[in-house]
Amino acid sequence: MKKISIFLIFCLIQFSEGLTCIEGFTLVNNKCLKLIITDQTHSAARRECNLNGGNLVSVYNAIDNTAIAQFATVGSDPVWIGLNCPNDHDASSCVWDNQAGNASGYNNFIAANPSNDVGTCVYMLTFGSLRGRWFSASCDGMEISAVCETSPVEQCLYNLNGYCYYPLGELSEVDAQNACSQNCEGSLVSIHSAAENTFVSKIFKDSSKGYIRIGAQLSSGNVNSWIDGSVWDYTNIGYQNKGLGSCYSMSLINxxxxxxKWISSNCSALLPSVCKRPQHAQCGSTPAPTLAPPQCSGISYSTDTGAIYSPNYPYSYLSTDTAPCYYILTVTTDTAMIWFTEVNLDANARIELYSSLDTQTPFAIIDRNSQGNITFSTFESSTSLIKMVFKPCTTCGSSSSGTIFRWKAILGKQYPTLCASDQTISTNGIITSTNYPNVYNNYLSCPYNLQNPNKGGRIQLHFTDFWTESGYDYVKIYDGRNSTQPLLASISGNLVGNSNLTYTSTGQNLYVLFTSDRSNVFKGFSAVFYEYP
Structure with missing residues (x-):
């Protein structure tokens, strides 16, 4: 029986305004943590974290590492963390279970680790002089405690009986429902009691709005229903006429x-709306989803920016029952673009990219033969949509050679050249010099302020093409919001084909400044940038 001293490190438990954790987790440095005291293997601990709605904990900086180690001292035992290292003595190969990157940016391995001779999984010591240090271990040959992590959940301004309510501006019914679903998979409000009806009617303080849209619909058979699929167990209809429309709005005026009271209304009318979602939906602050389905059981969607992963990432996607995966990727402006930061397909797999939902001809195909030339190459749709179909080998089973077959892609869009402007650009996307791939102009001074919108996140910038006048026309990369911050690099010349032009910020911003002199111009540069843990 393990001895447990129960105490809390109150200085490490920080409550951020607007954030809380689901039941059983504690907010520590903006992470929701739970200590699993039962001794178990790494895979068993990972399953238990998944059942609790999270992953084994990930660590991206020294502050979090110290906080996690101290949080876990309530059980005097090492703890599993969510890291797997397939390559010996190579922290960059160590991938976090939450699919948010590797351990090259930060790690706290003891000397000679990670070590495949010991094992590919990783644990942290929580006591003694080596508290917080990381060690390799056999994934199934060691049973210890573990720390699970989930994302914080939002508290909300308007809440009733475990639900959050939030107002929207004037939208049609379909646009309002889409806007609601983008917020933690909410829906136009359903109403199930007189108390809830009164509560919703008070959300809009401005009575001049007149009427607000709710999530009720009238079918062709004159049957009322809620868009969110909940039971129609309460009604407050004041006037119903299918001729006025099959949607409903609530009156705020006499x-x-x-x-x-509710009245029939035109679904295309632009009305203020009210959304509703469970109060403890794990929405966090990330603007774009990460798509890493354990299997291909349906269609995955991503809007504007985000990372898309192969099934079961960071582990191999190979399976005897894997069906094709469908990803619908859209951007709100301009054309959709996608690039792959890593790709290793089996001999029978392929990725097909289409520019619309109904076209039968892909504009690009990636397979085992072509994958070696596509890393960071940009694939651009002719529309604001990319339909990606991933067809893995359905008869290969697990990789007997130990090879990990997987891929990762980034959805983004082209950003305009921002000469003489300090406009901030939020990830992900592509920046280029003026006129690229044609020659740029003389006398340029073009700043690009790149920002990761997620607190605690970083930016990674990778140049896919680079050719300027050597020694005269420069691209300078600063670690921060402006050119007063530390200079990471100053690059110039013909660097076409150089695969080492990758730069990572220590904070949320990278400042890129491109300058040219009065003579000799070349094609300039193109670079992709994206959120980085």
Whole structure:
């Protein structure tokens, strides 16, 4: 029986305004943590974390590492962390279970680790002079405690009986429902009691709005229903006429009906709306989803920016029952673009990219033969949509050679050249010099302020093409918001084909400044940038 001293490190438990954790987890340095005291293997601990709605903990900086080590001292035992290292003595090969990068940016391995001779999984010591240091271990040959992590959940301004309610501006029914679903998979509000009806009617303080949209619909058979699929167990209809429309709005004024009553309305009318979602939905602050389905059981969607992963990433996707995977990737402006930061396909797999949902001809195909030339190459759709179909080998089973077959892609868009402007650009995307791939102009001074919108996140910038006048026209990369911050690099010349032009910030911003002199111009540069843990 393990001895447990129960105490809390109160100085490490920080409550951020607007954030909380689901039941059983504690907010520590903006991470929601749970200590699993039961001794178990790494795979068993990972399963238990998954069942609790999270992953084994990931660590991206020394502050979090110290906080996690101290949090875990309530059980005097080493703890599993969510890291797997397939390559010996190579921290960059160590991939986090939450699919958010590797351990090259930060790690706390003891000397000679990671070591495949010992094992590919990783644990942290929580006691003694080596508290917080990381060691390799056999994934199934060692049973210890573990620390699980989930994302913080939002607290909300308007909440009732475990649900959050939030107002939207004037939108049509379909646009309002789409906007609601983008916020933690919410929906136009459903109403199930007189108390909830009164509560919703008070959200908009400005009575001049007149009417607000709710999530009720009238079918062709004159049957009322809620868009979110909940039971129609309460009604407050004041006037119903299918001829006026098959949607419903709630009156805020004493006009056609008294305030609080519902009336039929045109679905395309632009009305203020109210959304509703469970209060403890794990929405966090990330603007774009990470798509890493354990299997291909349906269609995955991503909007504007985000990382897309092969099934079961960071482990191999190979399976005897894997069906094709479908990803619908869209951007709100311009054309959709995608690039792959890593790709290793089996001999029978392929990735097909289409520019619309109904076209039968892909504009690009990636397979085992072509994959060696596509890393960081940009694939651009002719529309604002990319339909990606991944067809793995369905008869290969697990990789007997130990090879990990997987891929990772980034959805982004082209950003304009920002000469004489300090406009901030949020990830992910592509920046280029003026006129690229044609020659740039003389006398340029073009700043690009790149920002990761997620607190604690970083930016990684990779040049896919580079040719300027050597010694005269420069691209300078600063680690921060402006040119007063530390200079990471100053590059110039013909660097076409150089695969080492990758730079990573220590904070949320990278400042890129491109300058040219009065003579000799070349094609300039193209670079991709993206969120980095």
């Amino acid at each position: 006009e056609l009906v008294v305030p609080g």
